[in-house]
Amino acid sequence: MPLALQSHDAYVGDRLTNQFGVNGDANYKVAAAASILVSATPFGYYGEEIGMSNGGTYNDPGIRSPMSWSGEKPAAGFSGAHPYRDPAINFATMNVDAQTGDPSSILEFYRAVYSVRKAHPVLATGTFKLLSKAGDPVLAFSRTDANETVVVAINVSDTVQSVTVDTGVKNGRFGQAFKAPDVAAPPEVSSDKTGQATINLAPKTVQVLVKAR
DSSP states (O other): OOOOSOOSSGGGOSOHHHHTTBTBSHHHHHHHHHHHHHOSSOOOOTTGGGTOOOSSSSSTTGGGOOOOOSSOTTTTTSOSSOOSSOOOTTTTTSSHHHHTTOTTSHHHHHHHHHHHHHHOTHHHHSEEEEOSOTTOSEEEEEEEOSSEEEEEEEEOSSSOEEEEEEOSOTTOEEEEOOOOTTSOOOOOEEBOTTSEEEEEEOTTOEEEEEEEO
């Protein structure tokens, strides 16, 4: 089953910025990374990739505001006239124009996550193995096909975490396939003779480790 963080129906939840972004973007980004990287076929609702809010009300019409392309009035670049629904209440700052090229933005983070999926199709089609359990501070899993093994680790906690996982590859060297636009790339990781590898993660960060066959 595909994963979705929200949809056009309010019963699924309010706009993501009102759920995850209230204390900054860190929770928002790891939630997005988990949804996009875990699912073989991820679904995104327009505007989630820029942290778009609702139109002032949390109901179906409110979460169906026109897309915030820019900070221009009256309709955030969606139209030159006032649209059929009110624009998102945060369109002045959370829009495509403002976030394009900004390494700290939600939009550039989404682009980086989707780029790693595109570069490594194994994330969509490889055999899935969960390497963590419910309640762990790090979500970890692997996907494997005839060409690659990918290990994904997502630290959802507010503290530094070190996790040891079974990569399934003995004495392997795993390069970092994902780099968040606003942080330095973490070092590569090596597995031992049993396939175990230790991954060190800063708070609310993502690592995608790739080993070619």
